[in-house]
Every structure is written in C-alpha cells, then in structure tokens.
Amino acid sequence: MFSELFLPVLMVIFMLVVGGYAVAVLDRLVASALGTPQAGGIWLAPMARGAWLLTQHANATEAPDWRAWRLAPALYLALAAGGLAVVPWSASLVATDLVTSVVLWGSVEALATVVIFLHGWSANSLLALIGGYRYVALGLSYILISMFVLIGVALPAESLQFTQVVASQEGLWNVIRQPLGLPLFLIVGLGMTFWGPLNLADSTDLAGGTASEISGPPRLVWDMARATMLVAFSGVAATAFLGGWLGPWLPGPLWMSLKMLAVLSVLLLLGRLLPRLAPERCVTLMWVVLLPLSFIDLVWAGIGALL
Amino acid sequence: MELFALLIILIVALGAGLLLQWLPMRHQPRPNWSQRVPFLGGGTPDSHAWSRYHVRYYPMTLLLIAFEMEMMFMYPWAVVFVEKGMKAMMEMGMFLAILSVGIVYAWREGVFKWQ
Numbered sequence: 406m407f408s409e410l411f412l413p414v415l416m417v418i419f420m421l422v423v424g425g426y427a428v429a430v431l432d433r434l435v436a437s438a439l440g441t442p443q444a445g446g447i448w449l450a451p452m453a454r455g456a457w458l459l460t461q462h463a464n465a466t467e468a469p470d471w472r473a474w475r476l477a478p479a480l481y482l483a484l485a486a487g488g489l490a491v492v493p494w495s496a497s498l499v500a501t502d503l504v505t506s507v508v509l510w511g512s513v514e515a516l517a518t519v520v521i522f523l524h525g526w527s528a529n530s531l532l533a534l535i536g537g538y539r540y541v542a543l544g545l546s547y548i549l550i551s552m553f554v555l556i557g558v559a560l561p562a563e564s565l566q567f568t569q570v571v572a573s574q575e576g577l578w579n580v581i582r583q584p585l586g587l588p589l590f591l592i593v594g595l596g597m598t599f600w601g602p603l604n605l606a607d608s609t610d611l612a613g614g615t616a617s618e619i620s621g622p623p624r625l626v627w628d629m630a631r632a633t634m635l636v637a638f639s640g641v642a643a644t645a646f647l648g649g650w651l652g653p654w655l656p657g658p659l660w661m662s663l664k665m666l667a668v669l670s671v672l673l674l675l676g677r678l679l680p681r682l683a684p685e686r687c688v689t690l691m692w693v694v695l696l697p698l699s700f701i702d703l704v705w706a707g708i709g710a711l712l
Numbered sequence: 713m714e715l716f717a718l719l720i721i722l723i724v725a726l727g728a729g730l731l732l733q734w735l736p737m738r739h740q741p742r743p744n745w746s747q748r749v750p751f752l753g754g755g756t757p758d759s760h761a762w763s764r765y766h767v768r769y770y771p772m773t774l775l776l777i778a779f780e781m782e783m784m785f786m787y788p789w790a791v792v793f794v795e796k797g798m799k800a801m802m803e804m805g806m807f808l809a810i811l812s813v814g815i816v817y818a819w820r821e822g823v824f825k826w827q
Contacts, residue, residue: 413717414724421725459736467748468760479729486725490718501718508787509718530750531761542769542826545776552783559790617751621740622733630729688769689824692815700808707801710794 413500420489424636425629435673463621466530473527480520481630488513488637493568495650495657507565518544525615536614539684540606546691551593553699554586557706558645571649578648585702587646594638601676605684639668768826775818
C-alpha cells in the first residue's frame, strides 16, 4: 500500500516543489548571465516573491466567474502534476508507469488549452479574454505537431509507454535518430507554458493577458503551475529524445535530472533571447511550415524503425 | 492501481492549488467597488467582457477536428507499426496525404489568416 500509493504521491509533490523552485532560480541565472540585473539574491529571490504573493491582497473584478477563476490555476497545477507522474526516473522509479503514458501526456497538452482559456474567460475582463482567445488559436495549432512527433518516438519502441520509449533508445538516442523531433517538440514546450516567444496568453502587450487581473495567492498558484508545467515538459522531452535515465557511470535518476536541467536551460535561454511572435503569424507558421515538418519527422521515424 | 495512484496525485495537486489560495485569502476583505473595475487603461466598462466576439480563426478549429480524429487511429497504429511493416507505412501515408490536401485547400482559402 505504502509503496504503491503514498510513494508516487510524495514523489510528485517533491518534484513540484523542487522543480518549480529550480525553474525560478534558473530563469534568474539566465537573465543575469544575459546582462539583466536581478534584484536580491538569485537563490532567495523566488522565495521572497512567493512569500510576498502569499501575503498580498488578492485583486477582484466586478463580476467574475468566481469558481472558475479560482479553479483554473489549481487545475493547471494538477495537469502539471499529472505530466510529472508519468516521467520515468529509472526503469523502476516511476510515479505511475502507465502502459499508455504517451496518450496521457497528449491529454495533458489538450486540457492545458481548456484550462488556460478558462483562466482568461473567468476574470470577465477584456484583456484577459483576448489573451484566452489568442491562446486557443496557438494551442489548437501546436497540439498536432506535438502528437506527430511523440508518435514518432513510439514507433521504434512499439509501445505507448515512456519506459519502453527510453528502453528503445539503448543503442542510439532519438535526438540523433530523429533529428527533427526535439526542435519541433521544444517549440511545443514554449507554446504549452506560453513562455518567451510564444507567450501569447499572458503577454505584456495585453498588460498581462489572462493574468492581468490576478494578484496575491491566485497569482502565486498560477506562476507555480506554469513553472512546474515547464518542468513536466522538460521531463517528457528528456525521456522521449535524450534517452531518459540512460547514460554511463552515474545512476539513472541523476542522468535524468541533468538532462531535464539541460532542456530547461535551453528553453529559458530561448525565452529570454527570442522576441514574441505575432499571434496572426503563429497559426500560418504552425500549420503550413511546422506541421508538414512533423509529417516528415514521422515518415523518417517510420523508415528508421523498419530498417 | 497505477490509475488509482494517478487519480490521487491529480486530486492532491488540485487540492493544494485551491488551499494555497483559500487559506491566505479567507480573512481578506474584498476590494471595494471602485477598485474592482476591470483594467481598461483607465476607461470604464460599458458591458460585460463576455459579449459576442467574432473568433477569426474559427475555420481552423474545424480543420483541427479532422486531424484529431486521425490521432485516435494513430495511437494503436504506432504499437503495431513495426509488426505490420511497409503495409502500415503506406496506409498512414495515404491517410496523411489526403488530409494534407485539406491543409493546402484551407491555406488557399485563407483559413490561417485573421483578417
């Protein structure tokens, strides 16, 4: 009972806390390396901000959809937890080793669109609503790319289980075997957490978008959920393309953490370096350029699996 | 048991997200009405934000439905792909080719633009 039920729950909570903190620290490290001065110590600043948000008064609009407004950040956090639950740390150390974990991750991506739109909708404020509508256009465009790329890694594994996907990379990692896969998947990651160049939902040109009307504890949960979703995504990316726990000398979980940190650093660096894309161009870019590229990736993966 | 553990994880995370908001906020007074005006750069709202709104990318969402149906076939297809070999490859290739014609047609019709 303990090892089957409590251990997975404790594992995911641990990853949510440590992962969220790691993203906050890493983002500040990247920013200061690029020359943006950071107020306060890099290690303590995330905690100071968290404590400040916890004690800050929460904002309210005139007639919001109260229940949905409070539920949306919590639901996004729950989705991140669901994603982290299927990430394998070694052949046996997985919170929930579902046979259909790839399908579960696909549903997390699809439901993220619903939750982010709910967040923009429920404030009953124009800028938040526009952020929500914009995000739906992006979310419906990237989800196909993500699915084709993930089916590509499932082909050589002959399974929809992430542990099998890692086992199939014993000889050669998917990042080399399917060179188009990881770059396409990283774009999906930026879209899913609306980070950096694909931050269309909470962008500054909408004065904060879906988060323009929230402060205090709801903002704390929303920011935490975004950060932990980025961690969950980096876990899936490391599992699907970078060979998960595989590697010489070091133990599996350590390799996995190093690979996740590498993916996170790349994403946060891209987030700080690239300018935000115009939302009108995003849809055409995804459907006309990136989606056909993901078809090519799938055919490439298929031929590779048959040879 | 694995699905049950996943369910518990989802419920615990959802509960944590709600508690983190409810516990610090339960004794906070609501902001007064003048503070609760939605942010409109200083303007006053004439109506609800939830008024009718023309979503310009609406036809794109219809195109997505065609592909989403296809995804349902792809999950079982991925598992038996190596076993079935070239036959499975050709089948999915034909399927994708037909759907790609749909993308090209939609592109020509300007579905991906927001005019």
